[in-house]
Amino acid sequence: MLGFIRSRNFILKIIVAIVFIYFFGLMLRITLDYVPISSNVSFLMIKQTEVTSRPEYLPIFYAHVYSSIFALMAGFIAVFFDKNLKYLHQFSGRVYVFTTLLFSSLSGIYIGVFANGGWIAKVSFVILGILWFYTTYRSFTEIRKRNIQQHKFWMWRSYALALSAITLRMWKVILVYLFHPNPMDVYQIIAWLGWVPNFLLVDYLIKKQKR
C-alpha cells in the first residue's frame, strides 16, 4: 500500500515537473525577447507613453522581467524538493525570497500601477504584487522561527501567486481562442483570472492538509 502511494506520488511529481519545465521554457522564451535590452521591443511596443514620459519605467520593467524568471525557477525547485535535498531547498529558497522581495514583487507593484486595461487591471496587479510580497515575507519569517508548517503554507500561497505569470498567459490563449475579444477586454479579465483561482485553489489545499 505504502509502495503504491509512493509510486503514485512519484509519477504525479514527474508529470508536474514536465509540465512546469514546458511552461518555464515558454516564459524563458518571452524573457529572451528582452535580450539585449531595448526600449521598444515586444510588450514595450505598446508602452511607449510610459517609456518616454517616465525615466524610471524602463529600469523597473527590466528589473521585473530579469528577476522574475529566476524567482520562477528557484521557487519551483524549493517547493518541489521540500523534504529531500535539504541543501538545494535552502539555497533555491533563499534565491526565491531574495529576488521576490527585493526585485520581482516591488517592481511588479510599480508596473501594475501603469498596467494596460484601466483601473480594473491596475487594481488587480497592485493587489497581486502586495500579496506576493506579503506571503513571501511571512513565509520567510515563519522559517526563521523554525515554524515549518506555517512556512510551507505561506510559501505555497506565495508560489501560487508567482505562478500567475503562467496561468494568466494560459487564460489569455484560451479566451482569445474561444471568444476573440478586444485586446484590453481580455486583459482586464486575465488580470484577475491569472491569480485569484490560484489563490483559492492553494487555500483549499492548505485547509485539506490542516485537517
Next chain:
Amino acid sequence: MKHLNLIFASLIFSVALISCKKEKTEIAGTKPQKDSLAANQNPEVHKEMYGIYYGYFSPEDNLNDGEYTEEDMVKKISIKINKITKDSVYGQSVLNGNQRTFRGVLNENTNSFVLDEPGDDKTDGRFDVKMKGDSLVGSWTAFNQSAVRVKHKTLKLEKKEFVYNPNFMLDKDTDVVDWTSHKTKKVSYGKNDDGTEESYETDQQRYATDAIFKINASKQKLTEKDLKNLPKLDMEIIKNAIFARHGYSFKKETFRQFFNQSAWYVPVSNNVDAELSPLEKENAALLNRFIKYAEDHYDTFGR
C-alpha cells in the same frame, strides 16, 4: 620657347573652356525655346477630357473552363488622362496598386481613344475606349495573349474628381465584415453514441468595430491609449484610411473592399508616401507598431 609653348597651351585651354561654357549656356538658352516651339506645334486639345475615370473592369466573356482565379474577378480601374495633343494622349492606368503609364491617340471625330500600356509587363495591353458624356466605355485587350487567361475585358468608367480631404471617413453604411480573408474553424456537435466526435467546418470572418467610423488618423493625434483596445483589423483600416484619402490604390483586397464602399474613394496612385502630412506620418508609424504587436502577440502565450 618653352614659355611660349606654355602660354600657347594655356591659351588654347582657356579658349576651349570658355567656348565649352558658352555652348552650355547656349543649350540652356535654346531649350525653353524648343519646348515652346514643340508646344506650338502640338497644342493641347480637349482639356475638358482631362481627369480621372474610375469604374468597373470586367472579364468580357465567361471562359467556362472550370477555373476561377483572381483574373476572372470584376475589378475597379482608374484611367487618368493627363495630356491630349493632336497626335498623342498621355496618362496612366491604376489597377489594384499596379500603376502603368500609357500613350495613345484620340480620334476627334468619334471621341475614341486607343491607349497602349508600355508592354513590358505581362498584364499590359491596349485600351479601346470611347468618351460618352462623362463616362469612358470600351474594352481592353492584352498584348501578350498567351501570358494571361482573360484576354479581353470591358470598361465602364465614370469621371471622378479626386480631392484630398482629411475629413473623409468611411461611409457609415460600410459592411464591416472582411469577406476577403477567413479562417476555417472546426465546430463540434458533441459526441456520438459510439464516442466519436461529430464536427463541421465553418468559415470565420473577421469584422471591424465602430472605431473605424470614429477614429480619424488624418486629423487627430493618436495616442497609445486610443489604440490599445482595438482589434488588428480596425487598426489596419484606420491606418489605410490615411492612404485612401490620398488616393492610394490598394494591392490588398481587404482594403479595396472596405474603401470602395465610400463614394469619395478614388484610387489614383500606387505611391502616396510623399503626400502624407507630418501628423499622418506619425499616426501611421504608431499604428504600424500596434499592428505589429497585435500580429505577434494577440493570440500567443504572452502579453
